Structures are given as C-alpha cells and as structure tokens.
Amino acid sequence: PREGLEEQLGRLEGAPYGRYKGLVGTWRLPGDGRSGATLRLVRAQADPFAPPARAALHLPPDAAAFPAELWATPVRRRALASFLARRAAEAAHGEKSLRVDAGGQEVLDRSSCTVGADGGVTLRFGLALPGKGRRIDARYAQRLMRRTVPRVAERALRYGALDAAAVREFVETVEDSDALRAALPGLGLVAFVADGAVLPRGSGVDDRPASGPGVVPFLSPENLRVTVELPHAGTVTGMGLPEGVSLVVGGGFHGKSTLLRALETGVWDHVPGDGRERVVSRPETVKLRAEDGRRVERVDVHAFVDHLPDGSDTTDFSTDNASGSTSQAASLCEAVEAGARVLLIDEDTAATNLMIRDARMQALVAKDREPLTPFVDSVRSLHRDHGVSTVLVMGGSGDYLEVADRVLMMDAYRPSDVTARAREVASVPTGRHAEAESFPAVVHRVPEPSSLEAESRGRRRVRSRGEDALTFGEHEVDLRSVEQITDSRQVTGIGLALEIMVRRGHVDGERTLAEALDLLDRDLARGAESLLAVRDEDFAVPRRFETAAALNRLRGMRVHRQSPLPAGNGAGA
Numbered sequence: 001p002r003e004g005l006e007e008q009l010g011r012l013e014g015a016p017y018g019r020y021k022g023l024v025g026t027w028r029l030p031g032d033g034r035s036g037a038t039l040r041l042v043r044a045q046a047d048p049f050a051p052p053a054r055a056a057l058h059l060p061p062d063a064a065a066f067p068a069e070l071w072a073t074p075v076r077r078r079a080l081a082s083f084l085a086r087r088a089a090e091a092a093h094g095e096k097s098l099r100v101d102a103g104g105q106e107v108l109d110r111s112s113c114t115v116g117a118d119g120g121v122t123l124r125f126g127l128a129l130p131g132k133g134r135r136i137d138a139r140y141a142q143r144l145m146r147r148t149v150p151r152v153a154e155r156a157l158r159y160g161a162l163d164a165a166a167v168r169e170f171v172e173t174v175e176d177s178d179a180l181r182a183a184l185p186g187l188g189l190v191a192f193v194a195d196g197a198v199l200p201r202g203s204g205v206d207d208r209p210a211s212g213p214g215v216v217p218f219l220s221p222e223n224l225r226v227t228v229e230l231p232h233a234g235t236v237t238g239m240g241l242p243e244g245v246s247l248v249v250g251g252g253f254h255g256k257s258t259l260l261r262a263l264e265t266g267v268w269d270h271v272p273g274d275g276r277e278r279v280v281s282r283p284e285t286v287k288l289r290a291e292d293g294r295r296v297e298r299v300d301v302h303a304f305v306d307h308l309p310d311g312s313d314t315t316d317f318s319t320d321n322a323s324g325s326t327s328q329a330a331s332l333c334e335a336v337e338a339g340a341r342v343l344l345i346d347e348d349t350a351a352t353n354l355m356i357r358d359a360r361m362q363a364l365v366a367k368d369r370e371p372l373t374p375f376v377d378s379v380r381s382l383h384r385d386h387g388v389s390t391v392l393v394m395g396g397s398g399d400y401l402e403v404a405d406r407v408l409m410m411d412a413y414r415p416s417d418v419t420a421r422a423r424e425v426a427s428v429p430t431g432r433h434a435e436a437e438s439f440p441a442v443v444h445r446v447p448e449p450s451s452l453e454a455e456s457r458g459r460r461r462v463r464s465r466g467e468d469a470l471t472f473g474e475h476e477v478d479l480r481s482v483e484q485i486t487d488s489r490q491v492t493g494i495g496l497a498l499e500i501m502v503r504r505g506h507v508d509g510e511r512t513l514a515e516a517l518d519l520l521d522r523d524l525a526r527g528a529e530s531l532l533a534v535r536d537e538d539f540a541v542p543r544r545f546e547t548a549a550a551l552n553r554l555r556g557m558r559v560h561r562q563s564p565l566p567a568g569n570g571a572g573a
C-alpha cells in the first residue's frame with residue numbers, strides 16, 4: 001500500500017475536482033498503527049454530482065481478529081459478512097458521505113462486505129468525495145479518511161468491538177437455516193415451516209415481521225409434523241411439505257398467500273428475529289405468475305396452448321406481447337428448462353384460464369375451439385414424469401382436489417391436513433374429463449452469443465435501472481414480475497451475471513441455456529467475488545433462475561433449439 005493519503009490530500013486543497021483521480025489505488029489506512037488495514041480508492045468520482053466514488057476498507061485477519069469458527073465455512077463467511085455490513089451501515093449512519101449497502105431481512109452474499117477464507121474482512125462502500133463547487137475540499141476529505149472511515153473499521157469490523165453473543169447468534173441462525181434446507185431432499189420434502197414461525201409481514205412495503213397480539217405463530221398439522229436436528233438449535237419441529245402436488249385451500253383472508261410467500265422466500269436465509277429463520281424451501285423453487293406483455297422467445301408451450309386462431313406453431317412459440325395465460329405457460333416451461341424442481345403458484349396472480357376449465361365450460365366450448373389446456377391436466381405428469389413438484393394456492397376451484405397428493409387447509413392462519421376429506425369430495429364425479437395425458441419433454445434452447453454480444457459494444461451495456469429493471473444495450477428488461485428477486489441489489493447482480501455468461505463464454509452458441517446456467521452456478525458458488533471481477537459496485541448475488549428470467553425477458557435475445565430429450569432427462573441441472 002501507498003503511504004501518506006492525508007498528506008497527498010492536503011496538497012489537493014482547492015485543486016480541480018478531477019484530480020481526486022490521482023488518488024486511485026491502495027493506501028495505508030490513515031492513523032492506523034501496525035494493524036495493516038488499508039483503504040483502497042477503487043474509482044474516483046468525475047464531478048461532485050456524479051455517483052459517489054467507490055472505496056474498499058480492508059482489515060487483515062489479525063486486525064479483524066474473528067475466531068476461526070465464525071468464518072470456517074462459506075456459509076459462516078456469508079453470515080458474518082452480512083452481520084458486519086449491517087454494523088458498518090449503523091456506524092456510518094449520519095455521515096452522508098459514506099453509503100454502506102446493508103441489505104434487508106435476507107442474508108445474501110453481497111459486495112458491500114466479504115470475509116475471506118483467511119478471516120480478513122473487506123467493506124466496500126460509496127464515498128461521496130467532498131467538493132466546494134468544482135474544487136476539492138481537502139479538509140473535509142482528510143477528516144473522512146482519518147476519522148470517519150477508521151471509526152467504522154474500529155466499531156464495526158473488529159471482533160473486539162462487537163457484541164460476541166449477537167455475532168454468534170447471527171452466524172448460527174444462518175448455519176441452521178442452511179443445514180435445514182440441505183436436509184430437505186433426503187427427507188423427501190420441498191419445504192419446511194417450523195412451529196412458532198411468524199409468516200405475516202409488517203405491511204406490503206415493510207418486510208419485517210408483523211407484530212402485535214393478532215399475529216398467529218405457525219403450528220404444523222400433526223400428520224405433516226416432522227422433527228429435525230439442527231447443528232445449533234437442536235431438535236426442531238414443523239411442517240414438512242412432501243414432494244408431489246400440494247394444494248393450499250381455505251377461505252379468503254385465512255393466510256394462504258402469506259404461507260406461499262414464506263415458501264417463495266425460503267430459498268434465502270433470514271436474519272435472527274425475522275420469524276422465517278426456519279422456513280426453508282428447496283433451492284430450485286420457482287414462483288410463477290401471469291405477466292401479460294412480456295416477451296417470449298421460441299418456447300415450446302404446446303402443453304398449454306395449441307390451435308391458436310392465427311394458426312401459429314405453439315411448439316415453437318414467440319411473442320413480443322404475451323397474454324396472461326401464454327406468459328404464465330411460457331414462464332412455467334422456462335422454469336422447468338432452467339432446472340426448477342418445485343413450482344409455486346398463487347391463484348391471486350395466476351391466469352384463471354390457464355389454471356382451470358370446468359365441466360360446464362368443457363360442455364359449452366368444444367376442445368377444438370379452446371387453445372388452452374389447463375394446468376390441472378398436466379400438474380401430475382409434471383411430478384410423475386419430470387420430478388417437478390407443485391405447491392398451489394387455490395381457494396376458488398375444486399378441480400384440483402382430484403390431482404393433489406395432499407390438501408392443506410388454512411383456517412384462521414392455522415393449517416390442517418384435509419386430504420382425506422378432499423378425496424371423499426373428489427370421488428363424486430363432476431363430469432369433467434382430462435384434456436392431456438402427460439407433460440412433454442422440455443425443448444432446450446441454445447442462446448446465440450451474437451444476440452447478446454451485439455449489445456455488448458459501447459461502455460456499460462448492462463445497468464440496473466431503479467429497483468426492478470435492467471438496461472441491456474438498447475433494451476430494457478422489466479423484472480417487476482420476477483417475484484423471488486428479494487433485494488433490489490440483486491437486479492444489479494443479475495446484470496453482472498449476464499455479463500459473466502457472455503464474457504466467460506458460458507453462452508457459446510452450443511451450450512443450452514441450462515448448461516450455461518450450470519457454469520454460472522459454479523461462478524456464483526464463489527459468492528460476491530465472482531461478480532466483483534466484472535465490476536465493483538453494490539450488488540447482491542442472484543440465483544440462476546432470476547438470471548434466466550432476465551435473459552428470457554430480454555428483447556433481442558435469440559436462440560436456436562435442440563431436439564427434445566426423452567421425458568425425465570429434460571430438466572437441466
């Protein structure tokens with residue numbers, strides 16, 4: 001590292017703002033004794049009104065001094081880093097020049113803080129470099145580097161300054177949640193919801209747990225109760241949702257959607273006190289919904305849509321403006337193509353005509369006048385022939401009672417297993433007949449790199465726009481309906497993941513999308529470091545599924561197709 005950041009700054013008092021650039025590089029942290037802490041100016045700011053400069057504060061293992069058990073595994077490092085980012089944001093609070101991205105209720109790999117395999121800690125943050133008009137305000141800058149930044153290091157990044165019990169609890173909570181998720185396949189479960197979990201949130205815009213006397217903690221129905229041993233919490237009981245087709249029924253306002261949302265977010269770990277610390281679902285769980293207006297590129301949707309009035313070929317279906325039902329059909333096929341093993345669907349956001357077609361409607365409208373084949377007729381085959389389970393919230397139609405392996409009823413926020421009663425009800429014929437026999441093999445698509453590279457010219461081809469959109473070259477990708485994006489910084493992460501897929505040649509014109517995503521997964525398994533190699537900015541690491549969702553919505557992406565694989569082999573990962 002270079003020495004004398006303060007002195008260098010002193011010489012820049014009143015100099016043109018652009019000369020901050022000369023400070024880019026790694027410096028000894030001002031005022032630091034022998035700890036070896038460094039402050040790196042990653043990127044300067046072009047002018048006082050541009051986005052803040054980027055800085056990285058690094059404490060070597062001896063200076064951070066965390067006991068090895070807190071960072072011995074990748075999961076513990078992610079948890080510790082998440083804890084430290086939160087403390088750093090608190091320590092920087094009130095200092096508007098420092099912007100530390102702490103994250104919300106989920107414990108994600110993010111760029112703002114990483115813990116190395118050696119126990120060293122790096123905090124990356126936005127740093128608004130002070131100016132007086134267009135001149136450098138060196139006094140203020142010196143104070144930031146000598147006082148403010150070291151204070152954050154001192155208070156938030158050193159073990160000795162932290163509440164040891166709180167750090168331990170955080171790391172252990174995340175490790176338990178991770179272990180619980182890892183145990184699901186062996187137990188034949190798609191999800192687990194612990195007794196005592198608090199599922200409802202503060203409000204539609206507040207992801208913290210609901211509080212007050214009205215909150216009903218989760219209690220598992222006896223016959224779905226499962227006991228698991230966790231590394232730290234010990235014996236835990238809760239509802240184990242088995243593989244297959246699960247239906248959630250119950251009156252309106254009785255908590256069905258709240259349960260499903262908890263399963264959606266169960267792919268992530270949660271902070272202690274969140275209420276969903278022990279609510280987990282399989283990592284390959286994908287929430288689906290209708291999303292009219294989206295783009296679809298060469299997806300085989302004929303399982304759901306056939307004989308369109310305009311005669312288009314639905315085994316090779318493209319549109320720039322999908323309807324509610326075709327958008328959901330495409331999203332489902334794409335999810336299976338990308339390797340989903342569990343699908344979540346809520347009647348509140350599903351296309352009704354894709355979900356159901358009852359006996360009376362079958363009698364009135366002949367099958368050859370109806371392009372849509374409802375999901376109720378392929379949901380079983382999806383599990384039987386493809387190993388893809390479904391959890392479906394459906395309070396408004398009884399047609400699914402016949403195809404469900406188990407039926408869960410929510411009653412005043414309490415679930416009970418009503419499968420036996422549902423079987424009785426379903427044994428009375430409705431006169432409805434099935435419209436499909438099986439769900440066909442996935443047609444894998446091969447993305448054309450040129451369709452992604454053509455847009456790679458120019459400087460920053462992928463940028464996040466606001467909370468839920470990306471610009472990719474000249475195209476905008478709307479991600480509002482990709483509901484498992486749990487943190488707006490993941491949108492930035494998705495942009496970087498797309499860049500990696502192109503730059504590293506994962507998308508090479510021969511690999512299928514699923515194969516390219518397998519390679520991406522290997523990168524992402526290294527945490528934030530993999531995407532930091534593309535660009536240092538605030539992001540959270542996304543999953544393959546949300547990255548695929550962005551690619552699938554990208555107007556401009558072109559693909560060619562492979563011939564279908566035999567059923568059962570087609571699910572990618």
Ligand code: ADP
Pocket residue numbers: 199200201214215216217218250251252253254255256257258259410413
């Ligand atoms: P449904 O989908 O069955 O119509 P929701 O899941 O939307 O019902 O829940 C309806 C309302 O009840 C929401 O405001 C939600 O926050 C609240 N709620 C859900 N679960 C609980 C619970 N366990 N305790 C208290 N309130 C809850």
Ligand code: MG
Pocket residue numbers: 253256257258348
């Ligand atoms: Mg609902």
